[in-house]
Amino acid sequence: MALLDIQNLTVEFSTGSGxxxxxxxxxxxxxxxxxxxxVGESGSGKSVAMLALMGLLPxxxxxxxxxxxxxxxxxxTMGAAERRRIVGKDLAMIFQEPMSSLNPCFTVGYQxxxxxxxxxxxxxxxRRARAIELLEQVGIPGAESRLSAFPHQLSGGxxxxxxxxxxxxxxxxxxxxxxxTTALDVTIQAQILELLLKLxxxxxxxxxxxxHSMGVVAETAERVSVQYAGQKxxxxxxxxxxxxPRHPYTAALLSALPERATAKRLxxxxxxxxxxxxxPTGCLFSPRCTFATDLCRTTPPxxxxxxLCHYPLxxxxxxxxxxxxxxA
Amino acid sequence: xxxxxLKRLALTIPTFFALMFVTFMMIxxxxxxxxxxxRGERGISPERLAQLRHEMGLDQPVLxxxxxxxxxxxxxxxxxxxxxxxxxxxxxxxLFPATLELTLCAMLLATLVGVPAGVFAAVRxxxxxxxxxxxxxxxxxSMPIFWWGLILILVMSxxxxxxxxxxxVDLIKYYYQPxxxxxxxxxxxxxxxxxxxxxxxxxxxxxxxxxxVPLAVIARMTRxxxxxxxxxxxxxxxxAKGLANWRVIGVHALRNALIPVITSIGLQVxxxxxxxxxxxxxxxxxxVGKWLIESISRRDYPAxxxxxxxxxxxVILVNLLVDLTYGLINPRIRHGH
Numbered sequence: 001m002a003l004l005d006i007q008n009l010t011v012e013f014s015t016g017s018g019x020x021x022x023x024x025x026x027x028x029x030x031x032x033x034x035x036x037x038x039v040g041e042s043g044s045g046k047s048v049a050m051l052a053l054m055g056l057l058p059x060x061x062x063x064x065x066x067x068x069x070x071x072x073x074x075x076x077t078m079g080a081a082e083r084r085r086i087v088g089k090d091l092a093m094i095f096q097e098p099m100s101s102l103n104p105c106f107t108v109g110y111q112x113x114x115x116x117x118x119x120x121x122x123x124x125x126x127r128r129a130r131a132i133e134l135l136e137q138v139g140i141p142g143a144e145s146r147l148s149a150f151p152h153q154l155s156g157g158x159x160x161x162x163x164x165x166x167x168x169x170x171x172x173x174x175x176x177x178x179x180x181t182t183a184l185d186v187t188i189q190a191q192i193l194e195l196l197l198k199l200x201x202x203x204x205x206x207x208x209x210x211x212h213s214m215g216v217v218a219e220t221a222e223r224v225s226v227q228y229a230g231q232k233x234x235x236x237x238x239x240x241x242x243x244x245p246r247h248p249y250t251a252a253l254l255s256a257l258p259e260r261a262t263a264k265r266l267x268x269x270x271x272x273x274x275x276x277x278x279x280p281t282g283c284l285f286s287p288r289c290t291f292a293t294d295l296c297r298t299t300p301p302x303x304x305x306x307x308l309c310h311y312p313l314x315x316x317x318x319x320x321x322x323x324x325x326x327x328a
Numbered sequence: 329x330x331x332x333x334l335k336r337l338a339l340t341i342p343t344f345f346a347l348m349f350v351t352f353m354m355i356x357x358x359x360x361x362x363x364x365x366x367r368g369e370r371g372i373s374p375e376r377l378a379q380l381r382h383e384m385g386l387d388q389p390v391l392x393x394x395x396x397x398x399x400x401x402x403x404x405x406x407x408x409x410x411x412x413x414x415x416x417x418x419x420x421x422x423l424f425p426a427t428l429e430l431t432l433c434a435m436l437l438a439t440l441v442g443v444p445a446g447v448f449a450a451v452r453x454x455x456x457x458x459x460x461x462x463x464x465x466x467x468x469x470s471m472p473i474f475w476w477g478l479i480l481i482l483v484m485s486x487x488x489x490x491x492x493x494x495x496x497v498d499l500i501k502y503y504y505q506p507x508x509x510x511x512x513x514x515x516x517x518x519x520x521x522x523x524x525x526x527x528x529x530x531x532x533x534x535x536x537x538x539x540x541v542p543l544a545v546i547a548r549m550t551r552x553x554x555x556x557x558x559x560x561x562x563x564x565x566x567x568a569k570g571l572a573n574w575r576v577i578g579v580h581a582l583r584n585a586l587i588p589v590i591t592s593i594g595l596q597v598x599x600x601x602x603x604x605x606x607x608x609x610x611x612x613x614x615x616v617g618k619w620l621i622e623s624i625s626r627r628d629y630p631a632x633x634x635x636x637x638x639x640x641x642x643v644i645l646v647n648l649l650v651d652l653t654y655g656l657i658n659p660r661i662r663h664g665h
Binding site for chain 2: 056
């Protein structure tokens with residue numbers, strides 16, 4: 001049985017001008033000890049889906065799903081107090097901005113031991129020892145003296161390490177990392193990713209890595225879910241995905257990688273992710289897709305060969321595509 | 329920390345000097361001087377007037393008078409009240425505890441009620457509780473103090489007989505020597521049965537009246553500060569740890585939200601110390617505010633100048649304390665110096 005099982009998760013925000021659907025019938029599952037990457041542009045609903053799982057969305061969000069289960073427990077019917085016993089213990093999350101994700105008024109030590117105090121039957125001395133152990137585990141030198149440091153006294157990379165230490169404090173079964181390296185220097189990015197993978201192996205936890213970088217995906221993930229405008233458009237194991245992307249969007253993302261560029265100019269995907277008011281009626285990607293036909297523009301695509309597309313690609317060739325109707 | 333403190337203290341010297349100058353000049357711009365005010369209807373001979381003015385040094389050039397005054401203050405001499413003939417310093421410190429006691433009680437009420445009210449309003453943003461509370465705060469803020477005081481006296485004292493009308497203690501029933509000048513402490517020290525309760529009852533209405541405006545300000549301030557902080561990433565982190573709701577709000581959010589609130593509390597204490605005038609007048613509270621008002625109408629130059637200087641000193645001291653509290657609450661400021 002999967003550790004995390006999400007079926008048709010939909011998240012809508014009620015705004016002054018009607019409901020905005022940030023996550024649209026997304027299904028995901030994560031097995032124990034597995035690394036899943038969720039890839040997509042900004043605004044594709046990657047973070048919102050995971051925040052919904054954690055119960056961290058504001059009250060304006062309306063969450064519906066056919067199934068939302070973690071470790072065999074139904075998160076949909078669970079009360080707030082019961083969910084708090086899971087969140088932060090078995091299900092942990094780290095965020096994009098390490099500098100603002102730690103409370104500036106409390107020491108690093110306080111913020112780590114607080115998580116332990118909430119979930120673990122430990123006394124003060126044990127908590128302190130565990131906090132030092134955790135800081136060492138995430139690679140912070142001089143762990144013991146860092147306990148009394150405040151977040152503003154540490155660098156962004158160090159703060160992210162502290163965030164990771166807090167997240168893994170209670171040995172979670174699943175760690176969700178929401179763009180953990182986006183705000184960091186390139187050299188530090190690699191270190192943090194390495195650290196996350198090492199912890200994932202050592203602690204035997206599952207890892208969901210939210211990212212918009214295909215480079216990160218290639219280095220880390222076992223399985224990849226590609227999201228676009230709140231929908232999951234494709235899911236594959238990482239090898240096949242890079243070798244043979246099914247969805248035109250995935251293919252476009254991959255060809256935008258500098259390593260794969262063949263032309264002198266780096267290819268890019270024209271346009272932006274549709275927002276609340278310019279949502280297409282058919283396939284959401286159709287306005288930006290080079291293969292889009294009238295069918296794509298009018299009818300929502302079916303799930304074909306693991307991709308949400310009328311003409312899924314095989315080795316770059318759209319299957320069943322009429323050809324003549326191809327857009328300029 | 330000590331260096332920070334001394335630096336702030338040094339910065340207050342020019343403030344004092346400017347304040348001294350402005351007060352000194354302003355009161356002399358008001359028509360009439362102490363002699364004229366006391367001359368009475370029948371009048372006195374011009375010779376006698378000139379003689380009295382000479383005795384007080386009022387015939388000297390204004391800048392010379394100012395210099396003499398500054399020189400006196402630098403030697404710790406605040407002069408003698410023209411009306412009561414007792415030293416200004418002594419008079420001030422006899423009256424100041426009454427004002428301080430009232431101010432502290434009002435601030436205590438405002439903070440203890442205002443902060444939790446603001447927090448609740450922020451948490452229930454847009455709901456009935458929030459709107460009712462903020463409506464009440466606006467009403468409180470715009471309430472004329474004298475009217476509010478009179479209404480309270482009418483209802484609480486006259487109709488319901490719950491509280492005394494005025495004064496600090498019932499002088500017919502209880503009498504004790506002032507030791508600290510604080511009615512609550514002195515009545516306890518006197519050991520007379522019921523004296524403390526009586527002093528407390530006398531404090532209730534003035535405290536409510538004086539505390540209403542700061543209560544409204546603090547509640548609104550706490551609410552807006554809290555709303556801002558609740559959107560912060562670290563609040564989300566706290567929730568992601570699975571902490572109880574009260575811990576997320578009362579510890580992680582509130583601690584950060586309090587930083588601007590403390591500034592406003594400090595500023596309010598200053599306003600109250602100097603501005604308890606109306607409340608003290610309504611409740612015949614023998615404090616500094618009432619004394620200053622009387623000093624103005626009698627053109628009691630030394631009392632007024634000295635009183636304002638000393639009140640300012642108290643306000644500046646409070647602001648200094650606020651700055652120090654910052655450091656305690658916000659580590660970023662502590663390490664910045």
